[in-house]
Amino acid sequence: MNDQAIIEFQDFSFQYFSQAEPTLIDINLKIYPGEKILIVGPSGSGKSTLGRCLNGLIPFSYTGVINGSLKINGIETANLDIFSLSKLIGTVLQDSDGQFVGLTVGEDIAFALENDNVDHAEMNTRVTDVARMVDMQNWLSSSPYELSGGQKQRTSLAGVLIDDVPILLFDEPLANLDPATGKTAIEIIDDIHNNSQKTVIIIEHRLEDVLHRNIDRVIVIDEGRIIADMDADTLVSSKILKDTGIREPLYVTALKYAGINVTSKMHPGHITSLNLEGSQAVLRSWYKAISPDSQHNTNPSILMMQNISFSYDGVRHVLEDINIDIRKGEMVSIIGKNGAGKSTLSKLLCGFEKEDQGSIHFMGDDIKGLTIKERAEIIGLVMQNPNQMISKPMIFDEIALGLRLRHVPEDEIAPRVDKVLKICGLAPFKDWPISALSYGQKKRVTIASILVLDPKILILDEPTAGQDFQHYTEIMKFLVEINKGGVTVILITHDMHLMLEYTPRSIVLSGGRKIADTLASVVLTDSRVIEEANLKETSLFKLAQLAGIEDGTGFVQGFIDYEKGMRS
Amino acid sequence: MNSKMKLFSYNFVDSPIHRLSGLTKLICFMLLTSTVMYSYDIRIILVVMLFSLFILKISRIKFSQIRLMIIYVLVFLITNAVISFFFSPEQGVNIYKTRHVIGNLYGSLKLTWEQLFYQFTKFFKYASVVPLGIIFLLTTNPSEFASSLNGVKVNFKAAYAFALTLRYFPDIQRNYHDISQAQQARGLDLSHKAKPMDRFKYALLIIIPLIFSTLDRIEMISNAMDLRGFAKSNTRTWYTYRKLQPRDYAAIAVSLLIFFVAIGISVFINHSRFYNPFI
Numbered sequence: 001m002n003d004q005a006i007i008e009f010q011d012f013s014f015q016y017f018s019q020a021e022p023t024l025i026d027i028n029l030k031i032y033p034g035e036k037i038l039i040v041g042p043s044g045s046g047k048s049t050l051g052r053c054l055n056g057l058i059p060f061s062y063t064g065v066i067n068g069s070l071k072i073n074g075i076e077t078a079n080l081d082i083f084s085l086s087k088l089i090g091t092v093l094q095d096s097d098g099q100f101v102g103l104t105v106g107e108d109i110a111f112a113l114e115n116d117n118v119d120h121a122e123m124n125t126r127v128t129d130v131a132r133m134v135d136m137q138n139w140l141s142s143s144p145y146e147l148s149g150g151q152k153q154r155t156s157l158a159g160v161l162i163d164d165v166p167i168l169l170f171d172e173p174l175a176n177l178d179p180a181t182g183k184t185a186i187e188i189i190d191d192i193h194n195n196s197q198k199t200v201i202i203i204e205h206r207l208e209d210v211l212h213r214n215i216d217r218v219i220v221i222d223e224g225r226i227i228a229d230m231d232a233d234t235l236v237s238s239k240i241l242k243d244t245g246i247r248e249p250l251y252v253t254a255l256k257y258a259g260i261n262v263t264s265k266m267h268p269g270h271i272t273s274l275n276l277e278g279s280q281a282v283l284r285s286w287y288k289a290i291s292p293d294s295q296h297n298t299n300p301s302i303l304m305m306q307n308i309s310f311s312y313d314g315v316r317h318v319l320e321d322i323n324i325d326i327r328k329g330e331m332v333s334i335i336g337k338n339g340a341g342k343s344t345l346s347k348l349l350c351g352f353e354k355e356d357q358g359s360i361h362f363m364g365d366d367i368k369g370l371t372i373k374e375r376a377e378i379i380g381l382v383m384q385n386p387n388q389m390i391s392k393p394m395i396f397d398e399i400a401l402g403l404r405l406r407h408v409p410e411d412e413i414a415p416r417v418d419k420v421l422k423i424c425g426l427a428p429f430k431d432w433p434i435s436a437l438s439y440g441q442k443k444r445v446t447i448a449s450i451l452v453l454d455p456k457i458l459i460l461d462e463p464t465a466g467q468d469f470q471h472y473t474e475i476m477k478f479l480v481e482i483n484k485g486g487v488t489v490i491l492i493t494h495d496m497h498l499m500l501e502y503t504p505r506s507i508v509l510s511g512g513r514k515i516a517d518t519l520a521s522v523v524l525t526d527s528r529v530i531e532e533a534n535l536k537e538t539s540l541f542k543l544a545q546l547a548g549i550e551d552g553t554g555f556v557q558g559f560i561d562y563e564k565g566m567r568s
Numbered sequence: 569m570n571s572k573m574k575l576f577s578y579n580f581v582d583s584p585i586h587r588l589s590g591l592t593k594l595i596c597f598m599l600l601t602s603t604v605m606y607s608y609d610i611r612i613i614l615v616v617m618l619f620s621l622f623i624l625k626i627s628r629i630k631f632s633q634i635r636l637m638i639i640y641v642l643v644f645l646i647t648n649a650v651i652s653f654f655f656s657p658e659q660g661v662n663i664y665k666t667r668h669v670i671g672n673l674y675g676s677l678k679l680t681w682e683q684l685f686y687q688f689t690k691f692f693k694y695a696s697v698v699p700l701g702i703i704f705l706l707t708t709n710p711s712e713f714a715s716s717l718n719g720v721k722v723n724f725k726a727a728y729a730f731a732l733t734l735r736y737f738p739d740i741q742r743n744y745h746d747i748s749q750a751q752q753a754r755g756l757d758l759s760h761k762a763k764p765m766d767r768f769k770y771a772l773l774i775i776i777p778l779i780f781s782t783l784d785r786i787e788m789i790s791n792a793m794d795l796r797g798f799a800k801s802n803t804r805t806w807y808t809y810r811k812l813q814p815r816d817y818a819a820i821a822v823s824l825l826i827f828f829v830a831i832g833i834s835v836f837i838n839h840s841r842f843y844n845p846f847i
Contacts, residue, residue, distance in 0.1 A: 102807070115800055388777050391751070405756060453755075
């Protein structure tokens, strides 16, 4: 390793002009050439701001006050513009869909070369070469709509690699990917790091997923300050993760539940490096002592789909012969990779599209004849992005909208909105403008605006996407409350933690067919389902193997039951 | 999702029209629309119209993609025709200098052959532009078009902005569709049952979220472009650049021919922009 740092922050602080407090405070950090660094921190901790300082978006696009020094390659960044910086640091942004500038893969990869006035013939060769590095050479003329999330991300990566920059910066690379694609993304980043000796910086809050491959150092940021700078083993065995609200790896949680003192000597940073020497017996006896959760939902059926088939073009079936029976008061997850038919299923339930075959029953009655508006009073749909739903400036009006459109008298609207505001913990904000709310609060407003119609079933599309552990927990606890209040909840998700922790039952779709409908613990340990649905085996299963527990699925279920017991 | 073919936007299909350069298509589009805008000769207009319908056919655009557009245009043209009749029912007579009354409509309002012929001509004059515009928008690769514009010295930033607009048009249509469904579930009635005033108010309920989610998108895309050096120098090269091929010159030649023949007919045969069958 070189003595000369490639990135060096010295007493660095930054405050956005639009904010009252500085976002980054007294940052001192050295990163050396060829290192692979992970920066973690909860939402709003300043980790993304740190990334923006590195790649020059601060101060180029976001202005504010900078104090102290930041040197890259020995040059003070204050003396560099965003274009010179882009030759030193290549940034892969969080949303690979949003940063797809070109109309095709080839064009997108070529974007930086076009701006550099590289001539046409050379551009073609270089694009083909780089596309080969990320295995996208057969997709050069494809448009973003034909690509999967992982392919879009690889395209973004190629667009950055084409410049042969010494530093690669990944801003939340896992945010929009399903578990299997996320795993592959981490492997691709690692391979590039190993083959090129580039310096790699990953900003992400999903610690366990990044630790799938080796990381030299993990930097923890909280409230604008660096509070830890250590290797993964030390970090995972410390209290720092718990204190900052970052989710620790699941196998570490299990070890702690079992009363095992996790130390850095056990190399707990990665499940592959974990050494359980001497602790296996403790883990086994903990597992035996867990009393299984025997509560079974025996309520009558609330929603039944029978032999549902659907196709947009009359040729390819998007859904084929789907049979699902959901009981009153259940909380289930529907999972599957992109294009498996999850969103289409929710569209059929809401009446946006009409099934070609089969029938949908609500409490035994066929709902074929109901309009979208009538169905909304039974089945509410909350979209993923709150900005796609919010259409009024004030919270009260936004929530009241559904009732006003139904010509409910104003004196009846007020108490109903108040009641929902209270359930959603929004009562103190009743007269606030929506623009003053955080993302999580906006999400609550959208849920409230659906709940006010008093639906019996609530469908949420990726309710926790992009949320850190703390906000994730808040949203999920809130949904559990609503569920306890009698609303049946259906969650469409990629999030394996969410399945494990909150939905006892998971329905898995693949290629328009239902391939599993069982306990989350079974789904996440069944290699066939895992592969077909782009999931990832949970690390708990690996832990069970390490401890010599034969029934891995039983161990995962035991963990779920134990955690449920802890929560209630 | 396969619904993409239904969108009113560029799709790559391998047709002779798609293979023409964007610049060629722009020039031909300008020439042919100028032709029908200049001439009030129904023969020329119908020839251009038939020609553009033929081009529409070989460019393999699906009717489902353009159905909505066609309906809007027809409604507009018919409304326009009715209103202009009531405002100046004698326009045809003024132009053609003869008066053949077909019948009495109401009071002193009379329908004449001249007026009918004039309005018929005008209807097709406008209608013939529609297939041309559709062909241009739906068969032109936005980026390739931007590179051709830049090739004829249009500022590359302006050209790129235009290409990006076309590029994100289908995204915005999709987003609109999603938002509209979610709002309908909240009780929004966009059907014909709602009063026009209500429908306008309701449309706002979709457009506002659309604007906000689009603004998010714009911030992201402009960051992505900055980070990869967009506009760092005053020129740029284009991955999608294509040299004009013989077929491009041929297409331009055909359009030029139609343009000059139309002007020639007006100047030397009709001695006016109008063709007068009444004398």
